Amino acid sequence: MARSLILISSLPEDAQFAAQAAAVAGLALQSVKSPRDAVEIVAAQEGCVLLVDASTQAQYLDFERAVQEKLGLFSSRLNANHIHYISSGDIYEVPYLIQSPLFGNFVHRNFHSEPEVGTHYGRVIAATLGDRSFGTDKLVKPGTKIQTIQLKMSTQKQEAVEAVRNYLVALKFQSRMATVIANAVDEILMNAIFDAPVDSMGRHLFESTSRATNSNLDGQRAVELHVAYDGAYVTVTAADLFGSLDKNKLLSAISKIYTDQEYRVRSAVAGAGIGLASVFHSGGSFFFSSESRSKTEVTVFFKRCDNYREFKSQFRFLSMQFYF
């Protein structure tokens, strides 16, 4: 019996999105009217995936309450990795999701009636169904060529960033789009090189080390970059061997915006803490996959568009897969 994708939403655009995603992920779609109905199915079936309309806090709390009453928030029947929240508001407008113990994945409902977004997200859901979700190949169209760059020194980051930018320009991406994607690559590489390394106690080794410092990236400090373009989406993954990603810190950083509040420079740390938020704001989607003390892969996706306006307002999501 196929596993189920349970949709809790009354919106027709969500139903269309879910149908496409379920088809690609090989899941049987079940639409339900209430979170209670969904939780009943979860209690009875193994390995359900949930797609929940959580555009308002009330909708989210209804869902959380139903889970709490029937299963308990930390039940083994329901894995946060398999819960996908859809919202019309952007990530910084849904603090109740950011703080949720059941946070796994966020989908911004800017579908623009594009037929391929459900298909694209279906591949993301499919990647989450297995034992582990590592591997850029799971996130791109089957048959897409993936190029790998192994960084030997930390100062090779800028060369890798420029190489990706030049590759995208050669693929006829607008130069401004190529620059934005290059910046995203810069940020995920910088995190893999300087933020990921921790000691056996989980303390960050290079928290206050200048990001301009040159160091060897060998042994556990090895960092790889995977780049793929399937004709619609460019997909770039930075991989490290520490598995030190902290879900709460990550969510806090990505959902923070400084359009109204001041950015305060923290001199005690070398990083800026604003890189991933700016990538998400500029149109990028994220897929984080992290196995504690083993490895982390951070993948960013951008769709190639005819103009920058479409590029910036493209369909976006944030997916987090944590394994302990």
Add this chain to the structure above:
Amino acid sequence: MVNIIKEQKGNVIAVRLVGSIEESVEFEQLIGPVSGELHVNCKEVPRINSVGVKAWIKYFAGLQQKGAKLRFQECSTAIVEQINLISNFTCGGAVDSIYVPFSCTGCKGEFIGLFKTEDLKKLNMNIPELKCGKCGGKAVFDDIPEEYFGFLSR
């Protein structure tokens, strides 16, 4: 890596930033202390990463606290994005002019046009169409007006 071309014009120090601003930038060494007025030309800054933003704010906020008057000119699209994303990116300085992105509806070519911010305020986000230099087609503003010009209404 960014380079700086520096000129003294009377009481004003004018600097032109050339290149991407990232972790290797040392504004203190490149520009140094400024006590009067500093004009920063950002036309040739194609990219700035998060650590570059941090270095920028640390340096220019320090100058502003010491009484320097800052004016940012010919801001590239990368700089305009940061001005909009981070409320204190200009560190109390004035933005005199910015580059506005256009794309051609015919050949899909992209180009930029320089606008004074005082003129943009008068246009109220209604950016005129331009003629594409490559194919002669219609070129339109290519970004989200409320976001790209958001800083004008702060």
